[in-house]
Each structure stands twice: as structure tokens, then as C-alpha cells.
Amino acid sequence: MSDTVNASPLARTIARIPWGFAARRLIAAIPTMLAIVTIAFFMMRAAPGNPYSTERRLTPEVEANLKASLGLDKPLFQQYLDYVGNVVQGDLGPSMRNKDKTVSELIGDGLPVSLTIGAFSITIAIFAGVGLGMVAAVRQNSPTDYSVMGLAMLGISIPTFVTGPMLSLIFGVWLGWVAAGGLDLGRMTFETLILPIITLALPQIAIISRLTRASMIEVLRSNYIRTARARGLPERKILLRHAAPAAILPVVSYLGPATVGIVTGSVVVERVFGLPGVGQSFIDGALTRDYPRVMGVVILYGGLIILFNLIADILYALLDPKVRYE
Amino acid sequence: MTMLAAPAENADLMNRATIKGRSLWDDARRRLLANRAAMTGAVVLGLLILIALFGPLFWPHEYKTLYRDRTAIGPTLEHLHILGTDIYGRDMVARLMMGLQVSLAVGAVATLVSLVIGVAWGAIAGFAGGRVDQVMMRLVDILYAMPFIFFVILVTIVFGRSIFLIFLAIGAVEWMTMARIVRGQTLALKQKEFVEAARAAGVKPLGIVLRHIVPNLLGPVVVYVTLTMPVVILQESFLSFIGLGVNEPLTSLGRLISDGQRELSSSPWLLFGPAALMVVTLLSLNFIGDGLRDALDPKER
Numbered sequence: 001m002s003d004t005v006n007a008s009p010l011a012r013t014i015a016r017i018p019w020g021f022a023a024r025r026l027i028a029a030i031p032t033m034l035a036i037v038t039i040a041f042f043m044m045r046a047a048p049g050n051p052y053s054t055e056r057r058l059t060p061e062v063e064a065n066l067k068a069s070l071g072l073d074k075p076l077f078q079q080y081l082d083y084v085g086n087v088v089q090g091d092l093g094p095s096m097r098n099k100d101k102t103v104s105e106l107i108g109d110g111l112p113v114s115l116t117i118g119a120f121s122i123t124i125a126i127f128a129g130v131g132l133g134m135v136a137a138v139r140q141n142s143p144t145d146y147s148v149m150g151l152a153m154l155g156i157s158i159p160t161f162v163t164g165p166m167l168s169l170i171f172g173v174w175l176g177w178v179a180a181g182g183l184d185l186g187r188m189t190f191e192t193l194i195l196p197i198i199t200l201a202l203p204q205i206a207i208i209s210r211l212t213r214a215s216m217i218e219v220l221r222s223n224y225i226r227t228a229r230a231r232g233l234p235e236r237k238i239l240l241r242h243a244a245p246a247a248i249l250p251v252v253s254y255l256g257p258a259t260v261g262i263v264t265g266s267v268v269v270e271r272v273f274g275l276p277g278v279g280q281s282f283i284d285g286a287l288t289r290d291y292p293r294v295m296g297v298v299i300l301y302g303g304l305i306i307l308f309n310l311i312a313d314i315l316y317a318l319l320d321p322k323v324r325y326e
Numbered sequence: 327m328t329m330l331a332a333p334a335e336n337a338d339l340m341n342r343a344t345i346k347g348r349s350l351w352d353d354a355r356r357r358l359l360a361n362r363a364a365m366t367g368a369v370v371l372g373l374l375i376l377i378a379l380f381g382p383l384f385w386p387h388e389y390k391t392l393y394r395d396r397t398a399i400g401p402t403l404e405h406l407h408i409l410g411t412d413i414y415g416r417d418m419v420a421r422l423m424m425g426l427q428v429s430l431a432v433g434a435v436a437t438l439v440s441l442v443i444g445v446a447w448g449a450i451a452g453f454a455g456g457r458v459d460q461v462m463m464r465l466v467d468i469l470y471a472m473p474f475i476f477f478v479i480l481v482t483i484v485f486g487r488s489i490f491l492i493f494l495a496i497g498a499v500e501w502m503t504m505a506r507i508v509r510g511q512t513l514a515l516k517q518k519e520f521v522e523a524a525r526a527a528g529v530k531p532l533g534i535v536l537r538h539i540v541p542n543l544l545g546p547v548v549v550y551v552t553l554t555m556p557v558v559i560l561q562e563s564f565l566s567f568i569g570l571g572v573n574e575p576l577t578s579l580g581r582l583i584s585d586g587q588r589e590l591s592s593s594p595w596l597l598f599g600p601a602a603l604m605v606v607t608l609l610s611l612n613f614i615g616d617g618l619r620d621a622l623d624p625k626e627r
Contacts, residue, residue: 032468043480157608159560161567161580162601165587173591264475264564271568272587283568286483294483298476
């Protein structure tokens with residue numbers, strides 16, 4: 001990547017990570033996380049009625065015992081402290097509808113599927129989006145540019161819950177190339193995951209390519225690129241070595257919102273394609289009013305979003321020499 | 327606003343006094359009218375609004391009438407079910423018009439809620455500056471990191487699903503970007519001479535914000551409002567899609583798509599109609615927003 005030798009590029013990159021900044025941001029994330037847990041907890045408690053008395057009439061003694069076993073007889077503030085303490089230890093409490101499993105187990109069951117489609121789609125989105133955006137910017141106002149931007153506009157305007165069913169109808173039902181939906185637990189294959197991954201990636205590709213194009217156009221007009229041209233550097237080197245690193249900065253900042261998009265999208269995609277992921281678990285929980293489960297997923301998603309915002313900030317610091325955090 | 331110019335410039339201005347000056351808004355209107363994509367978007371959106379508002383008055387079928395002998399029939403001219411009927415035998419055109427009405431209403435109301443909160447928050451933070459600004463924007467930073475749509479879901483499952491609540495909840499979580507934009511603009515605006523002049527004339531801070539700052543925020547706010555509408559429409563549809571949006575027999579585009587998706591292989595037309603309508607609505611809103619941004623912010627071109 002770089003022409004100075006001595007240390008490997010990776011080692012030098014790691015050396016540049018602003019650890020102090022990262023640590024401070026990590027600490028600053030604690031109140032945010034706590035706010036999420038707090039809102040989630042009190043909202044759950046604000047729900048009308050006692051959720052355990054919905055199905056069968058219980059004798060007062062049984063109900064009292066049930067409440068005691070779940071800690072519901074303690075003062076509200078004590079319950080809150082217990083909940084926060086448990087969450088810190090990764091215990092999200094028992095599920096209200098699925099008596100054999102804890103919420104952590106339910107979420108854990110869904111994680112492999114959700115992480116797989118999420119990781120693949122964000123990777124595809126970044127590479128395809130940056131690539132398309134660069135091409136469009138280099139050929140600004142050409143037919144290539146217009147078609148890429150037209151497609152990007154479509155990608156932004158067609159929501160996942162439209163692309164998902166459409167792709168599954170075309171490639172699954174009509175053409176029969178891949179699975180239209182459904183996944184047996186533990187069997188993740190190319191056939192069953194390709195459509196969900198593409199569905200999830202499409203809007204992100206669209207947004208990232210628009211971001212990249214706009215910033216690349218600005219970078220290409222800047223003085224240092226003109227200098228590089230004047231020095232007679234080969235165009236390829238100018239674009240990849242000099243322009244690209246500066247042009248992808250907005251994409252790096254977008255990583256946080258992209259996580260939100262992927263998380264939200266995965267809820268839709270898992271439902272469309274019948275994948276047993278965290279999103280599906282969330283919907284099941286929401287529709288059956290399984291509050292602890294819904295809370296658990298919200299807390300997990302909040303944590304993920306905070307984490308990726310943090311990663312984005314650190315990457316930004318690494319890529320932008322102008323940023324000084326100390 | 328009067329301008330004090332150097333004498334030479336002044337003379338130049340005098341010579342050109344006969345030429346009618348063009349304001350920022352004149353320029354913007356001209357650019358917007360020249361933007362074919364944005365104008366097409368505006369015309370299409372206008373048509374959609376007309377159809378949503380007045381279509382049900384003229385259409386022979388009602389959105390909640392069940393024709394039990396005509397369930398899930400494909401598009402046909404018979405009985406004028408030109409887009410077919412759903413699995414309960416309700417006319418799809420009538421359902422679509424209802425769904426469009428709800429989706430557009432969500433777009434308008436939720437955007438209005440986000441507009442009011444966002445502008446107030448951003449303008450106060452930007453104008454007050456100092457510690458107030460820091461605290462207010464830090465709060466926005468924290469809220470930004472929250473998976474807000476999931477809190478909307480929490481609200482709907484905890485407090486029940488009223489359409490009014492959904493409007494409010496979505497609007498209440500979409501104001502943060504607006505607040506940031508408005509704050510940035512306000513910071514720049516309050517350094518301007520006319521604000522200083524107003525302060526010197528003894529106008530109270532609230533009066534300055536309302537009379538002098540807010541009107542000057544119009545450009546970026548208008549752009550962002552048009553770009554917020556598709557976002558909130560999508561969010562309502564997302565809720566409806568996973569089964570937590572508006573209640574039957576009321577419907578929204580997201581709910582129709584969700585229903586259609588379930589009958590995908592047997593009656594695909596139930597998906598095509600709402601999906602197409604959704605895409606057209608979002609496309610036209612996005613084109614208008616993009617056009618407005620280009621028109622009001624020449625730098626972006």
C-alpha cells in the first residue's frame with residue numbers, strides 16, 4: 001500500500017489507532033447504552049396489565065409465587081437495578097412466551113443467520129457502492145454516470161420489503177434458481193442466503209455510491225489532485241492512491257447509519273425469506289407481546305449501532321490525517 | 327436588508343438598476359423548473375395526492391366492502407376490478423387508494439411533527455450557543471445512536487396501535503437530522519448584520535429567533551422536509567409490514583405489500599399494485615427533494 005518500508009502496513013496502521021480516543025468514546029457510550037436499557041425497562045413496566053395473567057386465571061397464591069420467582073414483588077427501582085445488573089452480565093431475563101428458553105438463548109439462536117447476512121451484505125455494499133460511485137465520478141455527466149445514478153435513485157426508492165418479495169418471486173418462484181424462502185435451522189447455504197443478502201445490500205449500495213460519487217467529484221477538483229496530474233503521475237495511481245482515500249471518508253462516516261439500515265432491513269428480509277434470525281425473533285416477540293425478548297433485541301441492536309459508530313470514528317481518524325483527537 | 331457598497335460598485339449597481347434583480351428564490355425557481363426529473367416528480371406526486379383524496383369518491387367499490395363470491399380474482403374488467411381483489415374479496419383499486427391516503431398522511435403529519443421539533447431544537451441550540459448548545463447537541467448525539475424505529479415499535483406494542491400514535495411516534499424520532507442542519511445554519515446566521523441590528527434595536531432573543539432566524543432557515547429546511555417525507559413513509563410501511571402498523575380494515579401501502587407478499591405465488595397482482603405505487607411515490611418525492619437541493623444549493627452542482 002505505502003512505499004515506506006520498515007514495518008508492515010498493518011503494523012503501522014495499528015500503531016496509528018488513537019487508543020486514548022477509542023477508550024474515551026467507549027466510556028462515553030456507557031451512558032447511551034444505559035439510556036437504552038432504562039427506556040426499554042420502564043417502557044416494559046409501563047405496559048398495561050400483568051402479562052403473566054393473560055392466559056389462565058391464577059389463584060392469588062400462585063400469582064404471588066410467580067411474581068416472587070420473577071422478582072416482580074420487589075420495589076420497582078430494585079427491579080430496575082437487578083435488570084441492569086443482569087444485562088451487564090449478558091442475562092436478558094426469561095422469555096415470557098417461550099418458557100423453556102431465556103431471552104439470551106433465543107437471541108443466540110438467531111445470531112448466526114443474522115450476522116452472516118448482515119456481514120456479507122455490508123461488505124458487498126461497501127465494495128460495490130464505492131466502486132460504482134468512483135466510476136460515476138470519473139466519468140461525470142457521461143451515460144455511465146447517469147445510469148449509475150439512475151439505478152442508485154431506484155435503489156434508494158425501492159424499499160427492502162418490495163425488492164425482497166420481488167426477487168423471491170422472480171428467482172425463486174418463477175425461475176426456480178434459488179430458494180424462494182425458508183431455512184432449516186443450522187443449514188445456511190448459498191441457495192438460501194443469496195437473495196436475502198442481495199436484498200439487504202441493494203439500498204446500501206445505492207446510498208454509498210451516491211456518497212462516493214459526490215465526494216469523489218469534489219476531491220478530483222482539489223489542488224493536490226491537480227498537482228499530482230501536473231507531476232505526470234499515471235491516472236490510475238492518481239485515482240487509487242491519491243483521490244480514493246480522501247473520497248471514501250464520507251462512506252466511513254456513513255458506517256454508523258449503514259448499520260442502522262442493515263439492522264432494520266434484516267428484520268424485513270428475515271421475515272420475507274423466513275429466516276430464523278434475530279429480526280424474526282424480534283417480530284415474534286413484538287407480535288406476542290413478549291416484552292423481555294423485545295427489550296433484549298433492542299438492547300442488542302443499540303449496542304451494535306454504538307459499536308459500529310465507534311469503529312467508524314476510529315477508521316475516520318486513521319484515514320483522515322487532518323483529524324487530531326489528542 | 328440594505329447593502330453598503332464601495333462607491334465604484336455603487337455606480338455599477340446604479341447603471342444596472344433598470345435590470346430586474348434576481349433573488350436567490352427566483353434563481354432557485356428557475357433551476358427547479360428546468361429540472362425535468364423534479365418537475366415530473368412534482369406532477370406525479372400531485373396526481374397521487376388527487377387520487378388519494380378524491381379517488382375514493384368516484385370509484386364504485388369501497389375499500390372495506392367484502393365480495394365473498396369474488397375472492398382473490400386477478401385483474402379483470404368484470405365488475406371493474408381492474409387490479410383484482412384480495413383474498414377477502416375486497417377491490418384492490420379501492421384498497422390501494424386507501425393505502426395511499428394513509429401513507430401520504432403519515433408522510434405529511436410525521437414530517438410536520440419532526441419539522442416543528444427539529445427547527446425549534448436546532449434554532450434554540452444554535453442561537454443560545456455556549457453550554458446550552460453543547461448540552462442540547464450532545465443529547466442529539468446520544469439519541470442518534472439509538473435504534474429508534476425499535477422504540478417506536480415498543481411504543482406501539484406497549485400502548486396499543488392507534489394511527490395517531492404512530493404518526494406522532496415516527497415524527498418524534500425523525501427530528502434529529504433536522505435539528506443538526508438548523509443549528510448549523512443558525513450558528514452562521516446569528517453572526518449576520520441584520521441579527522446584530524435587531525439586537526441593537528432591542529428585539530428580545532425569542533423575537534430574533536422567530537422573526538429573523540427561522541425565516542432565513544427556509545431553504546435547507548424545505549429541502550430536508552421533502553427528503554424526510556419518503557423516510558417517514560418508509561418507516562410507517564416498515565411497521566405495517568411486520569404487522570405492527572395501522573389496523574384493518576384501514577390499510578397502508580406497507581400493509582398491502584405485506585399482505586400481497588403472503589400470496590406471492592398464487593396471486594402476484596396483490597403485490598405488484600402496492601409495490602409499484604410505493605416505488606412511484608418514493609421516487610417522485612426523492613426526485614423533488616434532490617431537485618430542490620440542487621436548486622437552492624448551487625454549490626452542490
